[in-house]
Amino acid sequence: xxxxxxxxxxxxxxxxxxxxxxxxxxxxxxxxxxxxxxxxxxxxxxxxxxxxxxxxxxxxxxxxxxxxxxxxxxxxxxxxxxxxxxxxxxxxxxxxxxxxxxxxxxxxxxxxxxxxxxxxxxxxxxxxxx
Amino acid sequence: xxxxxxxxxxxxxxxxxxxxxxxxxxxxxxxxxxxxxxxxxxxxxxxxxxxxxxxxxxxxxxxxxxxxxxxxxxxxxxxxxxxxxxxxxxxxxxxxxxxxxx
Numbered sequence: 001x002x003x004x005x006x007x008x009x010x011x012x013x014x015x016x017x018x019x020x021x022x023x024x025x026x027x028x029x030x031x032x033x034x035x036x037x038x039x040x041x042x043x044x045x046x047x048x049x050x051x052x053x054x055x056x057x058x059x060x061x062x063x064x065x066x067x068x069x070x071x072x073x074x075x076x077x078x079x080x081x082x083x084x085x086x087x088x089x090x091x092x093x094x095x096x097x098x099x100x101x102x103x104x105x106x107x108x109x110x111x112x113x114x115x116x117x118x119x120x121x122x123x124x125x126x127x128x129x130x
Numbered sequence: 131x132x133x134x135x136x137x138x139x140x141x142x143x144x145x146x147x148x149x150x151x152x153x154x155x156x157x158x159x160x161x162x163x164x165x166x167x168x169x170x171x172x173x174x175x176x177x178x179x180x181x182x183x184x185x186x187x188x189x190x191x192x193x194x195x196x197x198x199x200x201x202x203x204x205x206x207x208x209x210x211x212x213x214x215x216x217x218x219x220x221x222x223x224x225x226x227x228x229x230x231x232x
Contacts, residue, residue, distance in 0.1 A: 001222070001223045003222070008232070015138075015164045015165075015195075016138075016164075019138075019163060019164060019195075022194070023215060023218060023219065025215070026215035026216050026218065026219045027219045027222075029216065030216060030219050030220075032219065032223070124222050124223075124227070124228050125228070126136070126222065126228050126230055127230035127232060128138075128230070129230075129232045130232065
């Protein structure tokens, strides 16, 4: 099975990101493929590398980056949602005249077309949100 | 075409479970996740609706989310099957489409 996952909530505010992460791990464990994870609305907050949770708490952001690296998953952050919330890659930061970027490893910024394409290519698209 | 519905809201909070049950067709599956697991509890105001739905649909509940809320599997309505995340994955593979009720 090929999956496309949509995450609409940020880390630590709602369980959605934890659930999506646990689902992805279980699917990969069963040798399925995660074609793409699309982060929309507050979900874009999963993709800032400046998250520093307490040491005894899980680091959801790093978990996503680790998963992307280990399994070559395409993790896409919606550009419009990201700009509203201050999630920038180097190109966008430069274009907006900002003094730095904060996108986490394994993530890239693109548009809603990537969500639609994921839905077309994957066998199953699951949405995790509030 | 068989569909897996996931419901992540408590029936005490929103009406997504009752809407899902109303619209699910015969042979569909409903998986209760996150706060949706409260819909699997026996002896609540919503238990009869959920039990009634099992005439047409198969209902599952995500075990780790039950445990996270301190809910014992003993309190789950008879006939609802408890699954873990690998069971969740299997359900998505078994059904042709997935509908996430948010």
